[in-house]
Amino acid sequence: MRLAVALIPAVFLAACDIGTEERNEVASTRTVQRPHVPVPPGAIARGTAAREAALAPPGPEVTRELLARGEERFRAFCAPCHGASGRGDGTIVSRGFPAPPSYHEERLRSLAPEQIVQVITHGKGRMFPYADRILPEERWAIAHYVKDLQARGTGSPFDQEAARP
Numbered sequence: 051m052r053l054a055v056a057l058i059p060a061v062f063l064a065a066c067d068i069g070t071e072e073r074n075e076v077a078s079t080r081t082v083q084r085p086h087v088p089v090p091p092g093a094i095a096r097g098t099a100a101r102e103a104a105l106a107p108p109g110p111e112v113t114r115e116l117l118a119r120g121e122e123r124f125r126a127f128c129a130p131c132h133g134a135s136g137r138g139d140g141t142i143v144s145r146g147f148p149a150p151p152s153y154h155e156e157r158l159r160s161l162a163p164e165q166i167v168q169v170i171t172h173g174k175g176r177m178f179p180y181a182d183r184i185l186p187e188e189r190w191a192i193a194h195y196v197k198d199l200q201a202r203g204t205g206s207p208f209d210q211e212a213a214r215p
């Protein structure tokens with residue numbers, strides 16, 4: 051019995067030794083250094099840097115197609131609160147959600163497209179962020195559509211009157 055007890059540490063240590071030797075032969079995942087592989091030309095960047103680049107101004111060129119896409123996305127994601135004409139009177143608001151300010155207020159009229167992209171990305175006050183639901187390019191499309199809405203006025207008869215000389 052005593053012999054068996056005395057043997058255990060010896061066997062154990064021997065096993066450890068073997069392990070150490072084997073580990074020296076097999077490359078440890080902790081110490082492997084991968085060689086630097088340069089980014090091949092034409093590769094499309096992914097991840098955080100690419101996302102930030104996609105959100106940096108000036109964004110995509112403003113075309114008819116971009117505005118049409120913006121309108122479609124705006125109606126799906128923003129109009130429920132901001133209203134189709136941006137007056138802050140969407141259906142969700144009529145059911146009790148706090149009303150957003152009208153896009154036709156002076157302060158919001160002075161927002162640059164990139165600031166609207168920021169609001170869509172990060173949210174603002176009571177408005178949730180939409181970064182996980184709206185792609186960067188679509189955020190630009192929406193932002194330019196909002197600027198377009200603002201340039202056209204609220205579309206109310208009152209505005210047309212105000213615009214008359």
Ligand code: HEC
Binds near residue numbers: 132
């Ligand atoms: C669920 C309702 C809701 C939806 C949907 C919504 N918003 Fe808003 N939004 C708000 C509210 C409320 C505010 C006012 C936030 C505050 O100041 O607390 C606001 C504010 C804003 C502002 C003004 C920010 C400022 O500087 O004061 C912009 C621009 C805006 N929203 C754009 C958008 C766009 C673009 C979309 C669609 C992608 C959108 N919102 C979707 C509720 C909403």
